[in-house]
Amino acid sequence: MRFPSLFRLPKHQQFRIQPRYYDPVKEEIKERTERIKEEMEGKETGDYRSTKISFKRKTKSAPMTSMLQLGIAALLGVMVLGWLQFGNEIFYYLMWVAVPIYLLYRLKTIRKRK
Known part of the structure; x- marks a missing residue:
């Protein structure tokens, strides 16, 4: 019998493994259907899988980033x-310039989305 306690004690952790199910027939059917699809599309098939590695950037943000930093x-x-x-008055003057520029930029991006 256990007495009530203010502290919570950790329970024993159990190791549970869920075995993976491997069906060789299903794998063979999947490989055959992939090979047939490639042949129907006109791609070359072989024992090796052709993979292309692309080192190109997906987004061209480098020039925009450098302009923003500048x-x-x-x-x-x-x-x-x-x-x-x-003195501190320059911040008021800059706000009179910065706010309209920001609003024009926002309107420009909103119009591009439509």
Whole structure:
């Protein structure tokens, strides 16, 4: 008999393995159907499987990323120089420029989606 406790004790963990079912007849049927499909499509078949390795980038984001980094660096440079020259007022002026540019960009991307 166990007494009630404030602490939760871990239960014994059991190792459970679920055996995989392997059906050689099913595997052979699957290979035959794949081979027949390849022959019907006109592809060459052989004992080896031809695989192509592609090292091309799927998205061409490198030029866009570099332009974005350049834009951020330029904005930070203008902010620092403006802060040194005009003080905190430069942030108000930059907001009057940045907000319309941001809104135009958002409208442009929304129109492209439609």
